[in-house]
Amino acid sequence: MEFKHQATVTLAEVAEAAGVGESTVSRVLRNHGSFSGRTRERVMAAVERLGYVPNRIAGTLASTGSRLVAFVIPSLSNIVFPDVLRGASAVLEENRYQAVFSVTDYDPGKEEALAAAMLAWRPAAVMLAGCEHTEGTVKMLRASGCRVVELLDLDGDALDIAVGFSNRAAGRESAAFLLKRGYRRIGYVGHDLNRDTRAGKRFSSFCETLGAHDAPLVAREILPGASSVENGRLGLERLLARTTDLDAVYFSNDDMALGGYFHCLAQGIAIPSKLAIFGYNGLDIGRATPQPLSTIRTPRVATGEIAAQLVVANAPPQAVDLGFELIEGATA
Amino acid sequence: MEFKHQATVTLAEVAEAAGVGESTVSRVLRNHGSFSGRTRERVMAAVERLGYVPNRIAGTLASTGSRLVAFVIPSLSNIVFPDVLRGASAVLEENRYQAVFSVTDYDPGKEEALAAAMLAWRPAAVMLAGCEHTEGTVKMLRASGCRVVELLDLDGDALDIAVGFSNRAAGRESAAFLLKRGYRRIGYVGHDLNRDTRAGKRFSSFCETLGAHDAPLVAREILPGASSVENGRLGLERLLARTTDLDAVYFSNDDMALGGYFHCLAQGIAIPSKLAIFGYNGLDIGRATPQPLSTIRTPRVATGEIAAQLVVANAPPQAVDLGFELIEGATA
DNA sequence: TTTGCTGTTGGCAGCGCTGCCAAAATGAAT
DNA sequence: ATTCATTTTGGCAGCGCTGCCAACAGCAAA
Numbered sequence: 084m085e086f087k088h089q090a091t092v093t094l095a096e097v098a099e100a101a102g103v104g105e106s107t108v109s110r111v112l113r114n115h116g117s118f119s120g121r122t123r124e125r126v127m128a129a130v131e132r133l134g135y136v137p138n139r140i141a142g143t144l145a146s147t148g149s150r151l152v153a154f155v156i157p158s159l160s161n162i163v164f165p166d167v168l169r170g171a172s173a174v175l176e177e178n179r180y181q182a183v184f185s186v187t188d189y190d191p192g193k194e195e196a197l198a199a200a201m202l203a204w205r206p207a208a209v210m211l212a213g214c215e216h217t218e219g220t221v222k223m224l225r226a227s228g229c230r231v232v233e234l235l236d237l238d239g240d241a242l243d244i245a246v247g248f249s250n251r252a253a254g255r256e257s258a259a260f261l262l263k264r265g266y267r268r269i270g271y272v273g274h275d276l277n278r279d280t281r282a283g284k285r286f287s288s289f290c291e292t293l294g295a296h297d298a299p300l301v302a303r304e305i306l307p308g309a310s311s312v313e314n315g316r317l318g319l320e321r322l323l324a325r326t327t328d329l330d331a332v333y334f335s336n337d338d339m340a341l342g343g344y345f346h347c348l349a350q351g352i353a354i355p356s357k358l359a360i361f362g363y364n365g366l367d368i369g370r371a372t373p374q375p376l377s378t379i380r381t382p383r384v385a386t387g388e389i390a391a392q393l394v395v396a397n398a399p400p401q402a403v404d405l406g407f408e409l410i411e412g413a414t415a
Numbered sequence: 416m417e418f419k420h421q422a423t424v425t426l427a428e429v430a431e432a433a434g435v436g437e438s439t440v441s442r443v444l445r446n447h448g449s450f451s452g453r454t455r456e457r458v459m460a461a462v463e464r465l466g467y468v469p470n471r472i473a474g475t476l477a478s479t480g481s482r483l484v485a486f487v488i489p490s491l492s493n494i495v496f497p498d499v500l501r502g503a504s505a506v507l508e509e510n511r512y513q514a515v516f517s518v519t520d521y522d523p524g525k526e527e528a529l530a531a532a533m534l535a536w537r538p539a540a541v542m543l544a545g546c547e548h549t550e551g552t553v554k555m556l557r558a559s560g561c562r563v564v565e566l567l568d569l570d571g572d573a574l575d576i577a578v579g580f581s582n583r584a585a586g587r588e589s590a591a592f593l594l595k596r597g598y599r600r601i602g603y604v605g606h607d608l609n610r611d612t613r614a615g616k617r618f619s620s621f622c623e624t625l626g627a628h629d630a631p632l633v634a635r636e637i638l639p640g641a642s643s644v645e646n647g648r649l650g651l652e653r654l655l656a657r658t659t660d661l662d663a664v665y666f667s668n669d670d671m672a673l674g675g676y677f678h679c680l681a682q683g684i685a686i687p688s689k690l691a692i693f694g695y696n697g698l699d700i701g702r703a704t705p706q707p708l709s710t711i712r713t714p715r716v717a718t719g720e721i722a723a724q725l726v727v728a729n730a731p732p733q734a735v736d737l738g739f740e741l742i743e744g745a746t747a
Numbered sequence: 748t749t750t751g752c753t754g755t756t757g758g759c760a761g762c763g764c765t766g767c768c769a770a771a772a773t774g775a776a777t
Numbered sequence: 778a779t780t781c782a783t784t785t786t787g788g789c790a791g792c793g794c795t796g797c798c799a800a801c802a803g804c805a806a807a
Contacts, residue, residue: 141762475764
């Protein structure tokens with residue numbers, strides 16, 4: 084059963100109460116067009132008195148173009164996406180845009196269905212994670228004519244606007260750093276890469292770089308499901324049970340890396356002398372651990388901010404590379 | 416500059432292409448009312464051919480009651496709120512509702528402004544954190560006639576629906592647990608309590624309980640700003656610098672507690688024999704640390720789920736107590 | 748007084764859909 | 778063939794607002 088709104092005061096009622104025309108009320112409330120000070124006062128008084136709340140559904144329908152921005156994100160468990168939303172929502176709120184979201188659970192099919200549902204709201208823009216989408220999604224977004232922003236991955240062709248950085252470069256630099264530090268027997272602990280294609284890109288570039296320096300990946304442990312601290316801990320435990328002579332482990336992200344770090348603490352494995360640990364994301368928590376985590380800090384909040392700014396400004400199609408920062412830390 | 420949608424296919428065009436009336440198309444698409452199988456096929460074929468995407472703005476305006484649910488949350492940095500959103504959005508998506516959100520930054524004035532902006536979208540429900548709101552917010556929500564759900568705090572009068580648990584009880588039980596374990600010289604490290612009133616409630620009940628057992632709080636360290644691991648670490652460091660004989664410290668939440676835990680690890684302070692640590696929230700990470708964190712696990716995802724279910728079912732006003740679980744852990 | 752501005756204002760036709768109602772088609776029963 | 782009940786269908790008036798246009802007022806210049 085749908086909820087029915089009660090006592091809905093309309094523009095027309097305000098107009099009548101203020102003794103002016105509807106369009107005058109509309110102009111005053113949107114502060115658009117011209118009207119006298121006296122009219123303004125009368126309208127505002129009526130608005131106040133009646134407790135009028137404009138109906139943006141009607142307003143959006145009547146005008147062309149909405150102020151809704153739709154986010155179709157893979158997850159809310161992975162702090163990455165709340166961070167992006169945080170950056171974006173601050174900018175959007177300032178500009179009187181409204182954020183709408185739904186969660187795909189890293190499922191491309193669901194992404195397509197949710198994107199379609201989003202388009203039904205005729206948003207000003209749709210923001211998606213990454214640049215890998217189903218054919219149907221791409222076709223639909225193209226046809227919609229609404230702005231499309233692809234976030235956090237620049238390794239691919241952008242549909243319209245893309246904001247983020249190269250995950251391949253991140254994987255490459257991570258490998259280069261470990262090699263530079265002298266690690267040669269390197270392992271990997273990751274989560275389900277089929278779902279998180281960005282983590283997959285980092286991993287493959289990481290491996291390529293190792294291979295190019297005659298230090299190919301020694302072992303890997305991939306855990307099903309999402310990344311988590313517990314999976315990181317479990318993954319490292321399993322990896323070390325199989326492979327005893329590793330000198331460094333690359334993790335699919337900081338959550339996983341922290342799990343590995345905790346495993347070492349619990350087992351008395353000296354870090355980084357006995358085993359080095361390297362993560363990805365640059366979470367704040369990694370700076371507060373007894374040894375700061377070696378990782379790559381990604382511009383998550385900034386990605387959201389810039390994306391929102393470009394949408395608000397109706398900027399031309401473009402790819403914005405925000406880069407990332409390698410944090411040397413103390414675990415590698 | 417607002418974005419203008421292009422090439423918008425309308426219901427009327429689909430109707431014409433399918434050789435049926437508008438209302439027939441509407442019925443078929445909503446699978447509501449009756450129509451023949453042949454009609455259905457013709458309509459769906461036309462929809463497919465034209466790439467029609469229904470306009471929910473128009474649909475919502477025409478019908479009474481929307482399928483938007485508005486979230487007005489304090490923060491996206493604190494994992495609590497993404498967790499609530501996660502639980503809620505899963506249920507909402509299943510029921511073809513759409514989640515909309517904005518972030519107040521723990522500012523009651525901003526909450527009022529954002530709630531007003533939300534009401535302009537005529538949502539089916541507004542979900543807010545806690546039960547402390549400005550007079551203006553309360554008045555506006557009451558007048559809106561839309562469903563109001565207050566989340567994560569049952570210590571107060573609910574406007575309509577409330578889902579969560581008692582923060583006071585959480586504070587009380589935390590204190591009781593520490594006392595039962597024999598700790599008597601207890602300190603507190605917290606973040607800005609004026610903003611996070613729920614943390615404030617926990618703290619005051621915690622103190623009352625200690626006082627009632629002749630073991631009043633020995634010292635406290637309150638850090639300005641939001642909770643974070645780094646602030647927790649810093650807070651404990653400061654507290655211990657001033658007060659040397661504490662045997663346990665209660666933290667405003669797990670983020671802060673983890674910071675304290677890391678400080679102890681870094682300083683070689685034995686846990687819990689030299690100093691016990693107790694948190695709040697029951698984050699997953701607390702189970703993966705070398706010693707599992709002693710804390711209270713809160714039903715964050717479930718809070719979102721239940722809240723969404725009640726809204727979808729248009730349930731009568733009620734307060735749902737989901738309780739919480741005390742995790743004994745190994746740090747206290 | 749008339750003219751020509753600029754600044755204000757109201758009327759009203761949509762925006763794209765849904766809900767209501769009456770009309771038409773169908774089918775079963777006589 | 779006729780009747781009645783049922784299913785299927787189309788027409789059309791809004792939902793509450795915005796955007797356009799015409800109308801009007803006030804005022805300075807002629």
